[in-house]
Amino acid sequence: MSRLEGLTAIVTGAASGIGLGTARLFAEEGANVVLADIDEQLLKQEVDNLQSEGLSVTRSTLDVTKKEAWAHTVQCALNTYHKIDILVNNAGIHRPDKLLDTELDVWHNVMDANATSVFLGMQQTIPHMQQLGKGSIINIVSVAALTGSGAAAGNGTAYSASKGAVRALTTHAANHFAKDQIRVNAIFPGPIKTPIMGERQKTIAERNKDVVPLPPYYGEARDIAYGALYFASDESRFVTGDELVIDGGSVR
């Protein structure tokens, strides 16, 4: 039996990488999926591709930093599939700037895209989940929230801080909305080969050999999608506020 049969999911940042891998897996497991992303062109291309395979998916252009855009995507899900069971807050950006070099606009951009986005996503979807009587929210964080990302080198100051905020937001919402049967869980990916790494994708194995014990020293989008699938399905019905690290063993 398909693990998400009859459920509707919104996945943000779904035109690429982890979001696309998660949307595909959810649809393969029987969910109706709204793929949402700011990159309209890439989104159309990927959704057309999934639809041509017969999967039940639609698309909604979304800038996760904008409240009105969220309202539009939520309405798209309700108009098309009549309910929202699952939200995957995955969209995000990375900037390598070190603390002393981080311009204020870079700080705000990263906080908006990675943290304010999750706040807005929850605020816009939870009332519909309350009406439904259940829901599952999955926040894609990062091991950067646990390690301070590139701590020794000092890279990615705003990125680490934004992910730390999402970690706390996950625990906060999990506690508060458990009474409504809404579960909120977080996944902490280690190095995953996706376009967010830019050129660094090419040398990912070499760069991570010393910190990731498990070959091939990096993960693929599908490795994170399988974790999200567990949190999305009823198999995890007694699990909330959980922190699943998927990183080849590097943070332990």
Ligand SMILES: NC(=O)c1ccc[n+]([C@@H]2O[C@H](COP(=O)([O-])OP(=O)(O)OC[C@H]3O[C@@H](n4cnc5c(N)ncnc54)[C@H](O)[C@@H]3O)[C@@H](O)[C@H]2O)c1
């Ligand atoms: N790849 C990794 O190694 C890694 C590790 C830890 C955490 N993560 C997290 O996983 C998530 C997905 O990253 P990925 O590796 O798949 O990257 P990616 O660059 O392949 O995908 C990110 C997607 O988010 C979209 N996006 C960016 N800003 C947006 C906005 N304002 N509104 C809507 N969509 C927006 C992009 O268009 C893109 O399609 C991010 O939150 C990232 O921080 C990734």
